[in-house]
Amino acid sequence: MAADRQRPVSPHLQIYRLPMAAVLSITHRITGIALALGALLMVLLLIAAASGSQVYTAVYPLTAHWLGQIVLFAFTLALYYHLCAGIRHLFWDAGYGYELATVRRTSWLVLGSAGALTVLTWIVALAANGS
DSSP states (O other): OOTTOOOOOOOOTTTSOOOHHHHHHHHHHHHHHHHHHHHHHHHHHHHHHHTOHHHHHHHHHHHHSHHHHHHHHHHHHHHHHHHHHHHHHHHHHTTOOOSHHHHHHHHHHHHHHHHHHHHHHHHHHHHHHTO
């Protein structure tokens, strides 16, 4: 083989754009892992609350800090995203929604629903907290 021969460039992420359904599928798996880790954090917070006011008072500033709030917001978003994507997968398991137009529409529906549910949850939580 000649070294100067032109060969096709193999497709990679700079050339090939993943379909939205593939990105959402990968994200569904990532949020599943994030939820498992977030569940450990929630268990630790519940243990602190059950251990008494002194322990919870020591842990509370971590969740009240702006970085803790971002982590909790991301956990909420991951929870709702995983729920909405899981519901879509249930419809797929039942044999519905395989048409390309429906896949595109439900992809945006999953993203919009997860975002809207997250924002609504935080509005209600902050209003109940008086913040």
